[in-house]
Amino acid sequence: MMNTSIDFRSVRDAAEQRRSIRAYEPVPIPREDMEEILDVVRRAPSAFNVQPWRFVVVETPELKERLAAAAFNQRQVHSAPAVIVLYTDMKSSLESLDSVVHPGLGPEQQEATQRTIRNMFAKQSEDERETWAQGQGYIALGYLLLAAEARGYRTSPMAGFDPAAVKALLDLPENARIPALVAIGRGAEEGFPQHRLPLESIVRVA
Numbered sequence: 573m574m575n576t577s578i579d580f581r582s583v584r585d586a587a588e589q590r591r592s593i594r595a596y597e598p599v600p601i602p603r604e605d606m607e608e609i610l611d612v613v614r615r616a617p618s619a620f621n622v623q624p625w626r627f628v629v630v631e632t633p634e635l636k637e638r639l640a641a642a643a644f645n646q647r648q649v650h651s652a653p654a655v656i657v658l659y660t661d662m663k664s665s666l667e668s669l670d671s672v673v674h675p676g677l678g679p680e681q682q683e684a685t686q687r688t689i690r691n692m693f694a695k696q697s698e699d700e701r702e703t704w705a706q707g708q709g710y711i712a713l714g715y716l717l718l719a720a721e722a723r724g725y726r727t728s729p730m731a732g733f734d735p736a737a738v739k740a741l742l743d744l745p746e747n748a749r750i751p752a753l754v755a756i757g758r759g760a761e762e763g764f765p766q767h768r769l770p771l772e773s774i775v776r777v778a
Contacts, residue, residue, distance in 0.1 A: 593726035596757035642737035652755035662705035706749035726759035
């Protein structure tokens, strides 16, 4: 459960202060802090409320070193006290729709909603379904980066890794997709200040 006595930074402050950090203090992340962060992340929205994301928190030094090898020995994997592996699994999600359809719906509406979702994805190949789920996973990734920053932890999201090696190491389903690995911990460096495009160059009002 989230400790409501802790003053998290505002969303804007977290977004402005976040930067990718590759050197971390060798200090373990308390279990309650990690749970607070992931409790925020699980509230991310997803289409049809399918919530196809799953997380593996890698903290064991030996396993983390093997994960580093699968991530091309990026130094943040070696340095961070934990690495969160974000993966998506649409196969599992479709098999457990009864747990994600809103309980506020009546029984007939719940059945109809499940049927609609199943019928929609039945028209797609497994690759199309898992690609869709991976796209949803990036929503959770954004929540994760901001939630960690708001709790005072720095992060480094990584797309550079061997997916097959990571799956084998962590015994993930073959169909799963891995949007990112995220190093997390107390930063031991400042990192580069943000350099972002101005608002007017990326927004158009139609």
